[in-house]
Amino acid sequence: MAIEVLRLNHRIARDKRISTHVALTARAFGAGKIYYSGDKDSNLDNSVNKITEKFGGPFKIEHTENGIKLLKEKNNNGFFIVHLTVYGKDFKKYQNKVKNKNMIIVVGGEKVEREFYDIADLNLSVTNQPHSEVSSLAVFLYDVCGYGKFKDGKIKIVGSAKGKILKQI
Amino acid sequence: MAIEVLRLNHRIARDKRISTHVALTARAFGAGKIYYSGDKDSNLDNSVNKITEKFGGPFKIEHTENGIKLLKEKNNNGFFIVHLTVYGKDFKKYQNKVKNKNMIIVVGGEKVEREFYDIADLNLSVTNQPHSEVSSLAVFLYDVCGYGKFKDGKIKIVGSAKGKILKQI
Numbered sequence: 001m002a003i004e005v006l007r008l009n010h011r012i013a014r015d016k017r018i019s020t021h022v023a024l025t026a027r028a029f030g031a032g033k034i035y036y037s038g039d040k041d042s043n044l045d046n047s048v049n050k051i052t053e054k055f056g057g058p059f060k061i062e063h064t065e066n067g068i069k070l071l072k073e074k075n076n077n078g079f080f081i082v083h084l085t086v087y088g089k090d091f092k093k094y095q096n097k098v099k100n101k102n103m104i105i106v107v108g109g110e111k112v113e114r115e116f117y118d119i120a121d122l123n124l125s126v127t128n129q130p131h132s133e134v135s136s137l138a139v140f141l142y143d144v145c146g147y148g149k150f151k152d153g154k155i156k157i158v159g160s161a162k163g164k165i166l167k168q169i
Numbered sequence: 170m171a172i173e174v175l176r177l178n179h180r181i182a183r184d185k186r187i188s189t190h191v192a193l194t195a196r197a198f199g200a201g202k203i204y205y206s207g208d209k210d211s212n213l214d215n216s217v218n219k220i221t222e223k224f225g226g227p228f229k230i231e232h233t234e235n236g237i238k239l240l241k242e243k244n245n246n247g248f249f250i251v252h253l254t255v256y257g258k259d260f261k262k263y264q265n266k267v268k269n270k271n272m273i274i275v276v277g278g279e280k281v282e283r284e285f286y287d288i289a290d291l292n293l294s295v296t297n298q299p300h301s302e303v304s305s306l307a308v309f310l311y312d313v314c315g316y317g318k319f320k321d322g323k324i325k326i327v328g329s330a331k332g333k334i335l336k337q338i
Binding site for chain 1: 183184186187190193194196197198220224255256257258259286287291292294295296297298299300301303304305306307308311316317319325326327328329330331332333334
């Protein structure tokens, strides 16, 4: 099962930290790749790649000039397209439709163009209350994939009651 | 059951959007209040209060000068303190300990001081991979509370397959 993410309309000035959080969330909860449209941002790429080198992969980040063209290609390659939006149907009612599928998950962006709603196989919400593309992606991926699995990292964190335990691998 | 959140060390320049996402995530998944330490930020307060006025409450946002003092007061009032941190124990193993409790959930901040690890009843992780305070809070709250319930809003979004449906209440 391949899970990928497309983050729309990244703006360097406005979105630097939010897009990093979207990418790390994608990685932590089992996606293998994130694409982003909007501004090409080598700081974003570097931040995410550093985490992957340190804590393991596989996880790729790639800029795309054209989100719709990418989604058409993915669709031709058998990927199911889920667009997470506050306006969509509650994802909890569609769990059976999205499990065990190769899938690309689209998240906004301040404003998402109409054509993304049209190209999506499903427009799904994680609550119809406004919150965050980071939290929508997290809850959705956690539900579909659980935690990601990683290899080839240099260090790992070992969960502890009070401390900070980092272990060389 | 009262659920509240404390967001640590807000910095206006760096965190404006992340802290807004943390607050809206708290609201969407059932918390009744968010406190934040660090910079007092009227833009943050206003952004969050506008969403509450429009989409419903109850939800409060309040700046605190001293996070530890606040947690001590909450503790004296019977609140259980959960600190979400990548270094903590996997939250999935502690679900029984946190359900149906009055609880304040602490999230960082770039750097979280030692004393927050010490005062917490539990230091819990949502994966031991680095990702985001927004996604940790979202997954944890979604698991503990599910979706929030709201009243006194002016509009609501009705989930739909392809459209954007806003309904006056």
